[in-house]
Amino acid sequence: MTEMLAKNNEVKNKVKKQKKSQFKEICMRFSKNKLAMFGMIVIILLIIMAIFAPFIAPYSYDEQNLKRSNMLPSRQHLMGTDNFGRDIFSRIIYGSRISLQIGFIAVGIGVLIGGTLGSFAAYYGGVADNIIMRFIDVLLAIPSTLLAISIAAALGPGLTNAMIAVGVGTVPNYARVVRASVLTVKEQEFIEAARCIGVKDHNIILKHILPNAMAPLIVQATIGVASAILSAAALSFIGLGIQPPIPEWGAMLSAGRTYIRDYWHIVTFPGVTIMFTIFSLNLFGDGLRDALDPKLRR
């Protein structure tokens, strides 16, 4: 008996070790990719900036000073001031809170709804698969920006509505990715084994299939955060997203648009910030995809 227990423990340790080493291997491969590391560091810095915005920003985001309106970048105002005399640099720092929040929550909505639909469709197949995927086809027939714009137009402007609009706009992508990976995983023997010993369907999906179908979803979600931030900025730009005075980057661009003839800096800096954020997220996403791709293992 004790011998059996010892053997059992040994196997458990071995599995643990293997799991750990696989994770380590992915981390190692990722850390070798300098561009991806750069992307990751920028994202971490952005998150820190968002959390500690009140401590980092030199001014408040809505502190108006009409005597100092439309000032070019200077020592006092690193990125200049806007038409209300508000410090653009501080607004960009506070804006990272809104943009990152939208990016992550919208992707969360997309992954949750899309993932559930996709895994249901793949696991149950047949009629369920047909109904769900035809619904996804309908959503896919509308370009994603347009879908987000239509939803936002129906719901009305605002932060929550923008998150819902952008999130629902991404549902088709996640549903397809999850469905494809669940389809490949579900045919494997360990799933059959789980079914044989009487594990319930939702447990099989949540505990056995999804963790094994995660890799493509993680990659898609990372790059999805980038496109969600872009879509939200686009919504705000046409007046359907975040409303002033909340300093969302797209809304800042939209507000500065009126003054581009005389004051280039008002639209330049928020745009550069959006681009830099998306660029870093894309670098991180690409790196993650390469690190998780078994084909690239040497």
Added chain:
Amino acid sequence: MYRYILNRILMMIPVLLGVSLVVFSMIFIAPGDPARIILGDTASEEAVQELREEMGLNDSFVKQYVRYIKNIVTKGDLGTSYITQRSVTAEIADRWPTTMLLAVMSVILGTFIGIPAGIISATRQYSILDNLAMILALIGVSMPNFWQGLMLIIVFSIHLAWLPASGFYGPIYWILPVITIGTGTAATITRMTRSSMLEVIRQDYITTARSKGNKESTVIMKHALKNALIPIITVIGLQLGRGLGGAILTESIFSIPGIGKLMVDSIKARNYPVVQGGVLFIAIAFSFINLFVDILYAYADPRIKSQYSRKRIKKNSEVCND
């Protein structure tokens, strides 16, 4: 092949019906009473009620939806604009050529830059050129096109005064908007061409083609590119569709009288029939672009062509067996 196309068109019908239902429901739940929007805030409650009755807005959701679809199918009527009182179909028909022209030109620009850049990147993997192209492509993908449009206006219209910043009256007006939409397209096509070419270049038949003594340019253009085309065509098709969606922002930046600007203006004015019609119209165009891409596959890859025909043969034999 023709049967395949016909099948695909028939399959489009339920999808488009679904799109119309989704869009109709969204507008149905949208805040604001259409009758009130048309008559304005000063109109009396009786007048609003009368107009609601006249427009059939008091009918049930199903009744209104069926009437909407019936009008589209029998008369091609997408409703009437609240603002201009013109037919939505006519409004869209007026502006459609402009949007299509913009999308097609941007895709052409993107393809002419993207495919050569992708090929050069793939054939010289990890060289300075490759790294430069990849970083530029990533910047292109990451740049919000509405911001890029504004930057182009600042540089080329305001400071250099070379190109006009708004309107769409001739080729000189097309340059900035086409670059704005085309940059992202070029970047995406570059990335896809590179990865698709890299996959093909590693195949054995490329080594064979080289060992037969073919010139490197022949190997790349004839053997590699042709086999790498399928994902590239897919991306080009998707970009054309995205061009239609992306045109919404670009058109409003450059004040181009296309469907995009019409839709943004209509959303702001809560002119819902136009929004509804516009989304439906773009979805139809998008579906036809996807169909066109699938047909192009057949020309790029004979295996796919034979698959399309084989489906027919298989179906025929199934019918015979029954």
